Amino acid sequence: MENIPSAYIDGYANGRSVDAGRAENYVAHTTVGDPVADAMVADLAALGSEESSRLIRAGMHGDDAAALRGAPASVRAFFDSCANPPDWVDYSAFLPGCRMFHRNTRLVLAGMVGGVLVEGFSTNIAKSFFLTGKLRDQGIRRLKQNNRHMLEIFMPGGMEMHNDGWTHSVRVRLVHAKIRTLIANSGEWDVDELGTPISSAHVGFAVAAFSARLLHHLDRLGGKFDEEERRSFIAVWRYSGYLMGIPETILFRDEPY
Numbered sequence: 707m708e709n710i711p712s713a714y715i716d717g718y719a720n721g722r723s724v725d726a727g728r729a730e731n732y733v734a735h736t737t738v739g740d741p742v743a744d745a746m747v748a749d750l751a752a753l754g755s756e757e758s759s760r761l762i763r764a765g766m767h768g769d770d771a772a773a774l775r776g777a778p779a780s781v782r783a784f785f786d787s788c789a790n791p792p793d794w795v796d797y798s799a800f801l802p803g804c805r806m807f808h809r810n811t812r813l814v815l816a817g818m819v820g821g822v823l824v825e826g827f828s829t830n831i832a833k834s835f836f837l838t839g840k841l842r843d844q845g846i847r848r849l850k851q852n853n854r855h856m857l858e859i860f861m862p863g864g865m866e867m868h869n870d871g872w873t874h875s876v877r878v879r880l881v882h883a884k885i886r887t888l889i890a891n892s893g894e895w896d897v898d899e900l901g902t903p904i905s906s907a908h909v910g911f912a913v914a915a916f917s918a919r920l921l922h923h924l925d926r927l928g929g930k931f932d933e934e935e936r937r938s939f940i941a942v943w944r945y946s947g948y949l950m951g952i953p954e955t956i957l958f959r960d961e962p963y
Contacts, residue, residue, distance in 0.1 A: 711736055711901035713830055731956060735910065736901035740951040742787050743883035745780040751887075753778075766876065768868045788876050788949055789867065794959075795945050800865060803938030807860035810929040815853060817923030822915050823852070831912060834889055834903045856916070859946045875949035882909065882951070910947065910956040917943035918961050936961070 710718055710733050721729030750758040761777050764770035765785035774782060807814055826832060855874045858864050864871025882904045889895045889903040901907070917940050924931070931939070940961050947957050 709737065711897070712899045714901070732907050732911070735907035735953070735956045736905045737897075738906040738953065739886055739902045739904070740879065740883055740906070742780070742784050743879050743951055744886060746778075746784040747880070747883040747887050749778040749780045762880070766868070766873045787951075788872075788879075791867075791945065792948065792954075796941075797863070797866060799938055800942050800945075801862060801938070802935040803940075803942045804860045804862050804864075806929075806931040806935035806939055807856075810924060810931065813924055813927045813929045814856075814920065817920050817927055817929075818852070818856065818916070819849065821923035822920050823849070825919070826912065826915060829911075830900060831908045833900060834885060834895075834908075855946075859942055865942065865945055871946070872949060875946040879949065879951040906951075906953050906956055909950055910952045910958075913943055913947035913950065913952060914958050918958070921961070 714733055714736060718729055718733050721732065750761065753761075760770075761773055761781050764773040764777075765781065765788075774785065855878060858874045859871035861869075861871060863869055865875075866872060886902070886904045895903050921931075921936060921939060937960065940958075944958060944960075948954070
C-alpha cells in the first residue's frame with residue numbers, strides 16, 4: 707500500500723503476515739476521520755457557543771424540529787446520519803447483553819479499567835489524548851466519562867433514539883470531531899507519521915477492544931455469561947460504534963469479524 711503513516715509501517719508488515727486483508731483495511735482507515743461530523747463542527751464554530759449548543763440539544767433530544775430545519779446543512783446531515791438504525795439493529799436482541807452487564811457490573815468495570823484502557827494507553831490511540839491533556843490532566847474525568855457511556859448503553863432501551871445510551875454515543879462522536887479539529891489546527895500533529903488524529907481506524911479498534919477484548923478480560927475475572935449474552939454484548943457495542951461514526955467498512959460485524 708502507498709501513503710502508509712510511518713508509525714504503522716512495521717506493524718503493518720507484521721499484521722499482513724497474520725491477516726493481509728484486515729491489515730490493509732486498518733491502515734487504510736488511519737487516514738480517514740469523520741467527514742460528516744467534521745463538517746458540522748466547522749460550521750458550528752462560526753455560529754458561536756450559544757447557538758451551537760441550542761442546535762446540538764435540538765438534535766440530541768429531538769424536541770426542537772424548527773431549530774434543526776433552520777440549521778446549516780452539515781448539522782442536519784449529522785443528525786440524519788444518526789436517526790435511522792441500520793437493518794442489522796434489533797433492539798430486543800440487546801436485552802441479554804444488558805442483563806449480563808448488570809449481573810457482572812463490577813467485573814466489567816474492572817476489566818475495562820484494569821485491562822482494556824491500560825492496553826489502549828500503550829497504543830498510538832492515546833497520543834491524541836495526551837496531546838490535548840485529556841489523559842495527563844483529566845484522566846479521572848475521562849475514566850468517568852467512559853464508564854458513564856458504558857453504563858448508559860447497557861440500560862434496557864438505552865440505545866433507542868434520544869435515550870441516554872444513544873445520546874452518549876452520538877456525543878462521543880461529536881467530541882471526537884472537536885478534538886480532531888483542535889489537533890489539526892495545533893501544528894503539533896504529524897499526519898505523515900501518525901495519520902488522521904482520532905481516525906476511523908482508532909475508533910474502530912477502540913470499540914472492538916471495549917467489546918471483544920473486554921469479554922476476554924471478563925471471562926478471566928470469572929464473569930458469568932452464556933453465548934446469547936456474549937453475542938448481545940457485542941451487538942450493543944456494534945451499534946454504539948456505528949453511532950460514534952465508525953464506517954461500516956471497518957466496524958466489526960460480530961466477535962470474530
